[in-house]
Amino acid sequence: MNSLKQMVPKATLQRFPVYLKALRKLDNLGVQRIMSRELSEFVDIEPTTIRRDFSFLGSLGKQGYGYDVKALIDVFERHLGGRFEEKLIIVGAGNLGRALMNYNRWNHVVGEIVCAFDIEPNKTGAMYEIPVYPLSELKERIPEGCRIAILTVSKDVQETVNLLIEAGVKGIVDFTHEHIQVPKGVNIKAVDVVSMIQELVFETNSIS
Amino acid sequence: MNSLKQMVPKATLQRFPVYLKALRKLDNLGVQRIMSRELSEFVDIEPTTIRRDFSFLGSLGKQGYGYDVKALIDVFERHLGGRFEEKLIIVGAGNLGRALMNYNRWNHVVGEIVCAFDIEPNKTGAMYEIPVYPLSELKERIPEGCRIAILTVSKDVQETVNLLIEAGVKGIVDFTHEHIQVPKGVNIKAVDVVSMIQELVFETNSIS
DNA sequence: TATAGTTTGTGAATATTTTCATAATCTTCA
């Protein structure tokens, strides 16, 4: 698509989704334009940081006016996959996998969950209108163009990841508690509630 | 407890749980000592960064030897709440809340889920041996010393957060998609699968 | 159209984080 990554700082990259979420909410509230100073209070990021972050995607604002909310959302969606185009799969149809299948708030935001896979044949079939296939059929069943998988298996984690990578997956949202090794070019985002609680505990301890 | 926070860089803080997780795994594998260079390959963080991170908690290693895995785990657990002492609550007993109640891998790691709350009376009772109370009884039912809540409600988010803060909660693991306002001294960790997917999409787009 | 009042975008300054380079200190083995 584009090759902005070389220039966009990592720190900025991590804030982009925050901005998009906030802008969508503002749009829903009927806000049509916003200034960096206002947005700052909303997302708790300094106005000047916001402006510099935005500047990596172009000159999106107007002096003396601010930013057009809808136009901004448009730009972010183009870069953050907000065009509902991503074909997502869930790998692991246990409790968490099922909850995520039913967690339909993300549909029509980044894409759709096309299907799921599970290693146990007795868990296949369909859940919440999402077909669940045996993991052994991954190669045949994986949707054309699928790049992102949500991983909720509880065993054989690395083996499963290897299968996904072979099948062309480039990004994994990882709900497991394992350390995963991936080759260059494959990204992992770990969702680890335990780690989050640990960070909270540390911060809470440190304050008092 | 201590007041390390002033000195420990934010970036370091975010890596602590990563180290703890890796060390626990190494311990399980029977590894008794480890050097920063070995650990580096495991967690994909530069050895020198690892050593500096560790140094904020003291001189934990020995020259020419490395680090003792169990001793290191001990130090991290002291700082990251690994003593199973945290009393956790889940607020919102919907699909996701239930999945998390049954996601018992975190018990005996940071603490235990003592109970859950839901605004709808017909969802109360008990699930997976965890009692579920009406949200209106939060003040009476919240466990003594509870500081951390896992938030999975889908509406009245800010109102619910306000209730939690009034009840003494200092840290929130946030599974909602809302922007939450909290006073100083209260920390939020947002678990946002959508945002993670967006980051992945951006990164994947940028590489090609 | 002109003027006053805003706010963006960005060079430069500052702050933070990572990495380099090496002294200090440990282990190991003869």
Place this chain on the structure above:
DNA sequence: TGAAGATTATGAAAATATTCACAAACTATA
């Protein structure tokens, strides 16, 4: 015990990220 080899801990340097400060450029109003 001593010498060789290894690895940590850390001051200093480099890289990265944030914030300051202000010119440029817009809006709004008369």
